Amino acid sequence: MTDHKTSKEQKYDRQLRLWGDHGQEALENAHVCLINATATGTEILKNLVLPGIGAFTIVDGHKVHWPANHCLVFNRAQAATELLQELNSDVSGNFVEESPDKLLDNDPEFFHRFSLVIGVQLPESTCLRLGSVLWDAGVTFLVCRTYGLIGYMRLIVKEHTVIESHPDNALEDLRLDQPFTELKHHIESYDLDSMAKKDHSHTPWIIVVAKYLEKWYSEHNSQLPKNYKEKEAFRQLIREGILTNENGKPEDEENFEEAIKNVNTALNPTKVPSATEDIFNAEQCENITSQSPSFWVMAQGVRDFVRNEGNGKLPVRGTIPDMIADSDKFIKLQNVYRDKAMKDAAVVSKHVEALLQSVGKPPESISEQKIKLFCKNAAFLRVVHCRSLAEEYSMDTFNKDEITSCMDSTDSEMVLYLMLHSVDRFYQQHSRYPGVYNYQVEEDINNLKLCVNSLLQEYSLNVNVKDDYIHEFCRYGAAEPHTVAAFLGGSAAQEAIKIITHQFVPFNNTFLYNAMSQTSATFQL
Amino acid sequence: MAEGEEPMVVDGGNGDRSDWQGRWDHVNKFLERAGPFTHPDFEPSTEALSGFRHIHVVDMDTIDISNLNRQFLFRPKDVGRPKAEVAADFVNDRVLGCNVVPHFKKIQDLDETFYKQFHIVVCGLDSVVARRWMNGMLLSLLIYEDGVLDPSSIIPLIDGGTEGFKGNARVILPGMTACIDCTLELYPPQINFPMCTIASMPRLPEHCVEYVRMLLWPKEKPFGDGVALDGDNPKHIQWVYQKSLDRAAEFSITGVTYRLTQGVVKRIIPAVASTNAVIAAACATEVFKIATSAYVPLNNYLVFNDVDGLYTYTFEAERKENCSACSQMPQDLQFLPSAKLQEVLDYLTENASLQMKSPAITTTLDGKNKTLYLQTVASIEERTRPNLSKTLKELGLVDGQELAVADVTTPQTVLFKLNFIS
Numbered sequence: 031m032t033d034h035k036t037s038k039e040q041k042y043d044r045q046l047r048l049w050g051d052h053g054q055e056a057l058e059n060a061h062v063c064l065i066n067a068t069a070t071g072t073e074i075l076k077n078l079v080l081p082g083i084g085a086f087t088i089v090d091g092h093k094v095h096w097p098a099n100h101c102l103v104f105n106r107a108q109a110a111t112e113l114l115q116e117l118n119s120d121v122s123g124n125f126v127e128e129s130p131d132k133l134l135d136n137d138p139e140f141f142h143r144f145s146l147v148i149g150v151q152l153p154e155s156t157c158l159r160l161g162s163v164l165w166d167a168g169v170t171f172l173v174c175r176t177y178g179l180i181g182y183m184r185l186i187v188k189e190h191t192v193i194e195s196h197p198d199n200a201l202e203d204l205r206l207d208q209p210f211t212e213l214k215h216h217i218e219s220y221d222l223d224s225m226a227k228k229d230h231s232h233t234p235w236i237i238v239v240a241k242y243l244e245k246w247y248s249e250h251n252s253q254l255p256k257n258y259k260e261k262e263a264f265r266q267l268i269r270e271g272i273l274t275n276e277n278g279k280p281e282d283e284e285n286f287e288e289a290i291k292n293v294n295t296a297l298n299p300t301k302v303p304s305a306t307e308d309i310f311n312a313e314q315c316e317n318i319t320s321q322s323p324s325f326w327v328m329a330q331g332v333r334d335f336v337r338n339e340g341n342g343k344l345p346v347r348g349t350i351p352d353m354i355a356d357s358d359k360f361i362k363l364q365n366v367y368r369d370k371a372m373k374d375a376a377v378v379s380k381h382v383e384a385l386l387q388s389v390g391k392p393p394e395s396i397s398e399q400k401i402k403l404f405c406k407n408a409a410f411l412r413v414v415h416c417r418s419l420a421e422e423y424s425m426d427t428f429n430k431d432e433i434t435s436c437m438d439s440t441d442s443e444m445v446l447y448l449m450l451h452s453v454d455r456f457y458q459q460h461s462r463y464p465g466v467y468n469y470q471v472e473e474d475i476n477n478l479k480l481c482v483n484s485l486l487q488e489y490s491l492n493v494n495v496k497d498d499y500i501h502e503f504c505r506y507g508a509a510e511p512h513t514v515a516a517f518l519g520g521s522a523a524q525e526a527i528k529i530i531t532h533q534f535v536p537f538n539n540t541f542l543y544n545a546m547s548q549t550s551a552t553f554q555l
Numbered sequence: 556m557a558e559g560e561e562p563m564v565v566d567g568g569n570g571d572r573s574d575w576q577g578r579w580d581h582v583n584k585f586l587e588r589a590g591p592f593t594h595p596d597f598e599p600s601t602e603a604l605s606g607f608r609h610i611h612v613v614d615m616d617t618i619d620i621s622n623l624n625r626q627f628l629f630r631p632k633d634v635g636r637p638k639a640e641v642a643a644d645f646v647n648d649r650v651l652g653c654n655v656v657p658h659f660k661k662i663q664d665l666d667e668t669f670y671k672q673f674h675i676v677v678c679g680l681d682s683v684v685a686r687r688w689m690n691g692m693l694l695s696l697l698i699y700e701d702g703v704l705d706p707s708s709i710i711p712l713i714d715g716g717t718e719g720f721k722g723n724a725r726v727i728l729p730g731m732t733a734c735i736d737c738t739l740e741l742y743p744p745q746i747n748f749p750m751c752t753i754a755s756m757p758r759l760p761e762h763c764v765e766y767v768r769m770l771l772w773p774k775e776k777p778f779g780d781g782v783a784l785d786g787d788n789p790k791h792i793q794w795v796y797q798k799s800l801d802r803a804a805e806f807s808i809t810g811v812t813y814r815l816t817q818g819v820v821k822r823i824i825p826a827v828a829s830t831n832a833v834i835a836a837a838c839a840t841e842v843f844k845i846a847t848s849a850y851v852p853l854n855n856y857l858v859f860n861d862v863d864g865l866y867t868y869t870f871e872a873e874r875k876e877n878c879s880a881c882s883q884m885p886q887d888l889q890f891l892p893s894a895k896l897q898e899v900l901d902y903l904t905e906n907a908s909l910q911m912k913s914p915a916i917t918t919t920l921d922g923k924n925k926t927l928y929l930q931t932v933a934s935i936e937e938r939t940r941p942n943l944s945k946t947l948k949e950l951g952l953v954d955g956q957e958l959a960v961a962d963v964t965t966p967q968t969v970l971f972k973l974n975f976i977s
Contacts (some may be wrong), residue, residue, distance in 0.1 A: 520832030
């Protein structure tokens with residue numbers, strides 16, 4: 031019981047309420063590498079330094095010139111590190127005054143030490159080189175770029191597992207369609223017909239629905255209400271159970287109103303969600319070795335539970351929503367679910383322990399707490415695979431279908447993706463980006479168009495890229511306006527935090543932002 | 556980026572206040588060059604760009620340590636100082652040529668002579684009430700000549716808000732596009748637990764904290780008579796926390812923690828740097844578009860959510876035909892003459908399109924101004940309270956009576972017309 035929270039707890043209070051102390055710990059143990067401290071790069075880092083990332087290292091070989099009269103030259107990496115460090119003394123800032131290409135030449139293993147590498151405003155060749163090194167080393171790579179009024183992000187990670195995805199609108203796990211033994215007994219302990227009004231009006235709606243379901247079963251061959259008509263009839267059945275006063279008028283029973291309102295979702299059949307089913311069927315779940323990450327070990331543990339003790343159902347989640355009820359009835363009902371959840375988690379623990387032993391690992395190597403968390407989130411587990419850049423670019427494996435179908439609408443954000451690839455081609459040919467100087471704009475439009483056409487031809491893409499976009503991308507002159515850099519800075523930093531904390535779900539795998547229309551899209555390329 | 560680009564420059568803060576070559580390169584390209592997506596009225600020009608130099612910032616708050624995880628203009632040494640002043644100092648120091656003027660005040664402390672000097676107003680307010688007030692202020696500055704709106708009296712309002720990983724940004728052209736009140740239903744109502752739950756039937760740890768805050772504190776006055784519960788005072792929170800634990804133990808409720816207690820007392824909304832950066836950036840982009848006329852501004856509402864991937868939704872919020880703030884249409888009230896004034900008050904506060912907080916109702920009777928009910932001044936509340944249980948007929952009101960309603964949600968009184976139904 032803390033009297034005075036540490037100043038760190040106070041400082042981070044607002045974010046601890048989102049990712050918890052364990053999420054913060056993960057953040058504080060992370061070391062992130064940023065390549066290129068441009069406006070975009072520094073905006074991203076700012077949004078990682080403020081919440082307390084453990085450490086960052088800026089890799090940047092660019093020099094900065096002091097204004098006008100002075101001849102002082104210093105390195106951008108150092109300047110950025112110092113200014114960013116100011117934002118949070120808890121964070122350890124480092125810099126390497128070197129271009130990423132040189133590092134890849136001389137010391138490619140340099141990048142292996144990082145939790146995440148963020149590459150900003152990288153030329154295509156550097157991007158692909160780095161992408162290959164990081165893919166082989168199993169280091170997550172986030173590519174970001176601001177190009178005029180366009181923002182682009184690409185996430186590359188072989189496999190990213192998420193236990194705590196924190197879904198916005200999760201359905202409750204009430205088991206009304208198949209009540210477990212303890213729940214059945216608890217429901218039996220109620221006799222609605224003999225209750226005094228006060229108790230009747232403060233009985234949790236879960237009990238009310240369960241009781242009327244029994245009535246329904248007896249009249250409908252033990253079948254759940256299935257369609258709208260039947261659900262309406264079921265709601266009416268409950269409505270008829272509302273107490274009436276001496277004049278025959280229905281009393282005000284909010285709990286019954288709640289029951290009626292919840293009929294739609296409360297009777298959903300309990301089943302394993304498809305995303306979780308996919309996880310159970312994954313190769314990593316089937317073949318557990320001593321190298322398997324704990325996520326997959328626990329996944330097989332839960333899978334075994336589902337196939338045995340669970341009778342095709344996940345471990346009970348153990349939470350119920352708040353509802354009109356007196357304290358005693360609510361707490362008792364809540365405890366029925368909680369106790370069952372604990373019981374189920376204990377069984378899963380046994381499976382996990384046996385599994386660990388079978389691959390020669392100590393049974394305590396995955397904590398009870400972690401297993402409980404896994405069980406509680408069993409319906410929300412997610413695994414994200416973001417393809418490598420090599421796969422995205424290769425003639426054999428590039429996502430032709432996605433690109434072509436998106437381009438059916440010529441103003442789809444997909445055209446921005448094609449334009450970015452086109453300016454990369456331009457850069458390859460001319461060693462500069464189009465339209466940087468005013469006098470270049472006119473001529474570069476034609477040159478850029480040639481690049482667009484050669485790109486489309488090479489990949490046999492039968493799509494139409496409007497001239498307007500070619501003109502606009504020349505007009506941008508590879509500018510990096512701050513407001514677009516800042517939008518990307520916030521977006522990228524949050525994706526980085528998702529990767530580091532393994533909470534919430536990262537995008538998969540290409541994000542495009544259009545500041546002109548304030549629209550965005552995500553493509554899996 | 557390519558070798559041979561203009562060198563990027565950083566000012567080392569050594570006091571050299573001259574502008575430098577290349578400073579505005581990244582922005583100039585948008586202003587000097589014509590383009591296919593620019594605003595139809597846009598004309599490229601090569602006039603020297605000077606950036607946004609004249610900025611006024613209004614903020615009634617002082618800096619708290621919990622701000623530091625995202626409010627990047629502030630440092631630990633600034634805790635306790637007014638936000639407006641520290642922000643102004645920081646920007647003026649760091650950005651050459653910029654002149655930020657701070658106002659350590661509530662937005663409501665400034666009047667139309669202040670607000671009408673601006674070309675654009677940008678808001679990052681923390682309540683719907685404040686937004687509605689600002690909305691109302693800019694609407695009150697509109698000039699209509701023969702029923703036609705004078706466009707030069709329009710001051711665009713760019714509004715941004717965030718909550719955790721969700722945010723929104725919108726552009727409001729007062730008198731032309733949907734205003735805050737037009738879309739009041741978009742804002743979810745604040746959740747308040749029913750009193751009977753708090754008083755006698757707690758089920759959640761939050762109920763226990765609310766019990767201590769609303770019932771126990773006024774009764775026990777732990778820090779003295781008339782000392783209100785201060786969510787920022789750790790001693791106060793500690794007391795509430797302990798008492799909440801006791802309450803919870805009584806009902807076998809688990810889950811009361813210090814963090815939860817403070818969250819309930821202060822109605823804390825979780826916040827991070829990233830979401831705020833995204834929404835602030837979107838708003839700044841719109842300010843740029845409007846100030847330069849370079850592009851068509853957002854029309855007119857952007858929603859952002861990055862819980863699962865990144866999701867944005869852009870749509871045009873529609874004006875409400877009879878909006879009480881911007882439609883200039885008389886607002887009708889339909890009641891039986893036998894209805895009590897309380898019913899009118901309830902309607903004003905509960906109606907989804909009005910959602911007033913503590914409306915004060917006045918009218919003209921026998922040529923004299925009469926206050927029917929006013930809550931915000933204790934003595935007047937006491938005097939006018941009996942009116943609430945009187946019928947509209949008893950109060951002398953007639954069919955077609957005009958009622959003037961003042962409320963914290965609007966800087967101008969709203970006129971209602973009373974229609975008696977039979």
